[in-house]
Amino acid sequence: MILTAHVTPRADLTPRLEAGLRCLLIAAYPQFADFWAGASYWGSEPDWHLWLAGVAGTPVAQLGCGQRVAEVGGRDVTLVGVGGVATHPACQGRGVGRRLLRALHAFLLTRPDVEFAFLQCREEVVPFYERGGFLRVPNAAHYLDPDEGQWVTDSGPTLILPVHAALAEWPVGETVNLRGTPW
Numbered sequence: 100m101i102l103t104a105h106v107t108p109r110a111d112l113t114p115r116l117e118a119g120l121r122c123l124l125i126a127a128y129p130q131f132a133d134f135w136a137g138a139s140y141w142g143s144e145p146d147w148h149l150w151l152a153g154v155a156g157t158p159v160a161q162l163g164c165g166q167r168v169a170e171v172g173g174r175d176v177t178l179v180g181v182g183g184v185a186t187h188p189a190c191q192g193r194g195v196g197r198r199l200l201r202a203l204h205a206f207l208l209t210r211p212d213v214e215f216a217f218l219q220c221r222e223e224v225v226p227f228y229e230r231g232g233f234l235r236v237p238n239a240a241h242y243l244d245p246d247e248g249q250w251v252t253d254s255g256p257t258l259i260l261p262v263h264a265a266l267a268e269w270p271v272g273e274t275v276n277l278r279g280t281p282w
Contacts, residue, residue: 100193102151102159104202109145109163116158120148123158127185139163140183142245142280149203151195160186160199166213169277171238172270179207179262181218182282200231207262214264217257219281225256233258236269242277 107116117139124135134141139148145163153159163183168175181203186196207213219240220228229235239254252274259269 100190100195101154102195102198104198104205105150105152106202106206107148107150109147112139112148116148119158120150120161123150123161123187124183124185126187126189140282142182142242143167143180143282145182145282147206149199149206151199151202153190158187159190160195162199162203163282164203164216165282166210167278169217169275171275172273174270176264176270176275177212177214178217179210179213179215180277180282181216184218184220196227197231200228200233204232204260204262207260211263213262215262215269216260217275219253219255219257222256225258228258233260234266237272238270238275240275240277240281242281243279245280 120139121135124139125132128135140163143165146165148161148163150158150161161183162181164179164181166179169178207216225235235256235258238257239252240257241250241252244251
């Protein structure tokens with residue numbers, strides 16, 4: 100499958116690309132079609148959309164990501180949070196998601212101030228992220244829930260990807276204060 104990787108700053112998203120990302124998210128998460136019909140992200144507005152285009156130039160996989168300084172274990176840590184990860188159902192099981200995570204890692208390496216990538220996910224997709232280089236850590240995340248408008252602490256699966264910091268520098272077991280909404 101011929102795919103091209105693109106990193107588009109949120110500010111540069113065209114209406115056509117925005118619509119393509121929303122269509123992809125609807126296809127990947129049909130149970131949330133009403134939500135995705137009006138948005139291409141949940142939570143924090145991403146700084147960038149990383150997406151893979153098929154031969155027709157339309158998105159077949161995407162994720163949103165944004166950079167932020169979080170507080171973990173009493174110290175500031177520069178993270179790129181990842182969310183809205185989706186692969187079109189017609190392309191699933193063909194290595195497209197793995198290619199998306201490789202493109203993310205390559206992009207992150209161009210950002211010298213990023214220490215770790217960060218995400219939380221459902222238990223059933225943890226193995227996918229681990230195969231893509233993310234490591235599960237025993238850290239809860241504290242954030243402003245965009246649906247409820249309240250601060251919550253989520254102890255669901257938390258994964259990190261060391262970028263320009265060593266894994267040993269991650270404060271294991273400490274709550275990750277995202278200082279805002281998740282990605």
